[in-house]
Amino acid sequence: MPGYSFAMTKTPPTPWRRRDLPDPVTADALYAGAAPTITNNTTTTPTTGYLKYAPPGVALSGSDTTGPFTTPGAGNLAIGTTAPEPSYVLPLSKWPNTYASGQGIWAVEFGTDAAILQFRYRWINAATMYRLNIDGRKATDLMQATGASSAGSGNMLTVDLGSTAPRRIRFDLATTPFGGVYLPPGASIWQVPSRGGRFMGFGDSLTDGSSGNTGAGHGTWFTRTARLLGCGDAWEQGRGGTGYITPGSYATLQDRIALDVIPHTPDRLVIWAGYNDNTGSQSAIGAAAATLYASLKAALPACQMYVIGCWSPTGSPAASITNTNNTLKAAASDARLPFISPLNGGVYDPTGTLVTAQGAWITGTGKVGSTTGTGNADTWISSDGVHPTDTGHAGLARRITAAITALMPA
Structure with a gap:
């Protein structure tokens, strides 16, 4: 109508509640019928x-x-x-x-x-x-x-x-x-419509997969987490080698959102990157994270977002990894986004308040080549010393699901 304009907005999804999640015993279980x-x-x-x-x-x-x-x-x-x-x-x-x-x-x-x-x-x-x-x-x-x-x-x-x-x-x-x-x-x-809303994982090879796990991105934490959360429409949008300031062989996270994230309007989005950035400038990482979070929130106001901090493949993270984790935690708090720390298992709400502390996701030194390590890193981390194994991704899916669940109302 002349003189009027109409803005199309996506109805905010109903907030996830713990009571609505599927039974974890069956959500990621194998088909019980005849093979x-x-x-x-x-x-x-x-x-x-x-x-x-x-x-x-x-x-x-x-x-x-x-x-x-x-x-x-x-x-x-x-x-x-x-x-x-x-x-x-x-x-x-x-x-x-x-x-x-x-x-x-x-x-x-x-x-x-x-x-x-x-x-x-x-x-x-x-x-x-x-x-x-x-x-x-x-x-x-x-x-x-x-x-x-x-x-x-x-x-x-x-x-x-x-x-x-x-x-x-x-x-x-x-x-x-x-x-x-x-x-x-x-x-x-x-036709059978998907259930549980659109769930998206946006990040690097931890989401996209590596030679350390089977089936590329279908073998990472992401698809298991999607099943545990009851989300059938799971979009794996990781690209190995990328980060907040590191393009790798592709592009930085910010440069990818216009085509890879925003047009597909996820209902829930997990952002997990930083490992490929950790030796870079902390001020540059912080600025890039702030820009990314602001861009995503402005474009996807109805999307529930979660930030995961910097990955460490050992129980003794380097200072650069700890610093990157802290930088991302501060940026998430400033953007009022929930933050989940792999380093100590801390789960923080959008105000930066600690909701629960689950303990470090990775413990011990891990196995590199034929050298046996200690802690869960020995079985969770592949021989390249960085990427998770199939066992590791299965474990990470449980940790990430538990962290997201802790942020949900009952």
């Missing part, structure tokens, strides 16, 4: 008579239809430009936001009553992995190799569920272009 049989074949030809449900954007032919898929953890799906890439989609929702190097950690989810389904994908390299979830439970704890071995090849995972029944199916994907799902005649497929 599915999964086989891989290097072919894009489905079983005769099966119908194709293609990803949005992929050209249709014959009886093909566009599938009612949700894609938790990712957005901006696009097809590639060079054959056979136009038959597959990848999300562009993480820096540098290209088909070849965008969001590698995401998921495809749908409902079906089929007893057997075929999942089409393109194998890139050994980083191409998957994890099947059935009715909200993992079929395996860790991500799995597909069994393919030919770079660039089209493949089909055939999943035999053993019986016809309505189920919620999810494929967690790592470095996996998605080409659609094939179902037998008579089987139905439907």
